[in-house]
Every structure is written in C-alpha cells, then in structure tokens.
Amino acid sequence: DQQVKQNSPSLSVQEGRISILNCDYTNSMFDYFLWYKKYPAEGPTFLISISSIKDKNEDGRFTVFLNKSAKHLSLHIVPSQPGDSAVYFCALYSNASKIIFGSGTRLSIQP
Amino acid sequence: DSGVTQTPKHLITATGQRVTLRCSPRSGDLSVYWYQQSLDQGLQFLIQYYNGEERAKGNILERFSAQQFPDLHSELNLSSLELGDSALYFCASSPYSGGPYNEQFFGPGTRLTVL
Numbered sequence: 606d607q608q609v610k611q612n613s614p615s616l617s618v619q620e621g622r623i624s625i626l627n628c629d630y631t632n633s634m635f636d637y638f639l640w641y642k643k644y645p646a647e648g649p650t651f652l653i654s655i656s657s658i659k660d661k662n663e664d665g666r667f668t669v670f671l672n673k674s675a676k677h678l679s680l681h682i683v684p685s686q687p688g689d690s691a692v693y694f695c696a697l698y699s700n701a702s703k704i705i706f707g708s709g710t711r712l713s714i715q716p
Numbered sequence: 717d718s719g720v721t722q723t724p725k726h727l728i729t730a731t732g733q734r735v736t737l738r739c740s741p742r743s744g745d746l747s748v749y750w751y752q753q754s755l756d757q758g759l760q761f762l763i764q765y766y767n768g769e770e771r772a773k774g775n776i777l778e779r780f781s782a783q784q785f786p787d788l789h790s791e792l793n794l795s796s797l798e799l800g801d802s803a804l805y806f807c808a809s810s811p812y813s814g815g816p817y818n819e820q821f822f823g824p825g826t827r828l829t830v831l
Binding site: 637639647650698707 | 823
C-alpha cells in the first residue's frame with residue numbers, strides 16, 4: 606500500500622521554463638510535506654517544506670503548493686537552470702508514520 | 717559538502733556478518749538520523765537520535781541498532797546480514813530536536829554490499 610506516489614519517473618524541461626514536480630498521497634494524517642533533491646553519488650539535499658496548515662510556501666526559485674482536498678503536493682521551479690537536473694523526492698511526515706518518501710522524479714533541464 | 721561525514725564509503729561483507737557504520741554530524745548539530753536507500757524499497761527512515769537519546773523510530777529492523785555517543789557521533793550496527801540489506805545508508809544531522817520534518821543535512825552515504 607503506497608501512501609505517497611510520484612507518478613512521473615522522469616521529466617524534461619527547457620532551461621528558463623517552469624519545472625513542475627508532482628506528488629500524490631492517500632492519507633490525510635500528514636503534518637509536514639518536504640522536497641529533497643539528489644545528485645548521483647551524493648546524499649539528498651533539503652529544498653523546501655510546508656506544514657499542513659498552509660497551502661503555499663516560497664523560497665527563491667522554489668515554491669511548494671499543497672492541495673489537501675486533492676491530496677496533492679507540487680514543487681515549482683522557476684526559472685529552471687541546468688544545475689536543477691537531479692532526482693527530486695517528496696517526503697511526508699506524520700507522528701505516526703514518521704517520514705515517508707516518494708519514489709522520485711528525475712528532472713533533466715535541456716539547454 | 718554538507719559537513720556530515722560517514723565512514724566507510726564502501727563496505728562489502730558476507731551474509732550472516734555484522735557491520736558498523738559511522739556518522740559524524742555537522743558541528744553543533746544534536747540530532748542524527750539514519751536512512752536506508754535500496755533499489756526495491758526506495759528511501760526509508762530508520763531512526764533518529766537527539767543528544768544521545770532515541771527520539772523517533774521508523775522502519776528499522778530488529779537486527780539493526782544505533783546509538784549516539786557523548787561526542788554526538790553515531791553508529792548504526794547491522795547484524796545477521798542478509799542479501800536484502802545491500803543498500804546505501806545515509807546519515808543526516810540537524811540542530812533540531814523535532815522529528816525528521818526539519819531541514820536535515822545529509823552525508824554522502826555508505827554503500828553496503830552483502831554477498
């Protein structure tokens with residue numbers, strides 16, 4: 606039973622355009638939602654998070670949107686840059702389940 | 717460079733053996749988290765320690781144990797190893813006492829191969 610899904614294993618976006626990464630979940634019990642990015646041969650890097658009481662959080666080029674009724678989380682990167690090419694994981698936290706990660710989406714930024 | 721160090725980088729061992737993975741957190745960070753990334757299970761949270769005490773527990777097997785020492789470094793002990801334990805093991809640290817929903821800084825990982 607997968608509680609969190611990243612349905613797109615890969616995404617290709619042109620440099621300068623918007624990248625939108627998506628994450629769907631099945632349970633309403635989560636309190637915090639996070640995004641991490643990971644380069645090959647490195648550990649994940651925290652990007653941005655949002656609590657369940659908010660619907661948007663912005664940090665520079667990164668904005669996370671939370672739609673609780675649709676159980677949907679998204680990360681927008683504007684403008685996309687070559688260094689954004691990486692695997693992106695969404696992660697959901699609750700006191701009961703602790704933290705659960707999605708399977709990841711590989712983002713490729715094309716010049 | 718996140719400031720979190722993990723040793724060894726690679727470890728190859730046989731089924732049934734026991735290994736110890738070591739993590740040194742960033743200077744000043746009191747929380748240490750352990751994660752496992754395997755091909756079939758993805759990234760999974762194992763356990764968190766804060767200032768020497770267990771703070772949160774995830775999907776950690778009974779064959780695995782961890783501790784955090786007074787100097788704040790942490791060790792993850794894996795025993796009775798099975799082929800399925802082959803994975804990347806990440807350590808992360810943060811200055812916060814709360815659960816793994818805060819910003820964490822990850823080390824480069826230890827790749828464990830069980831033959």
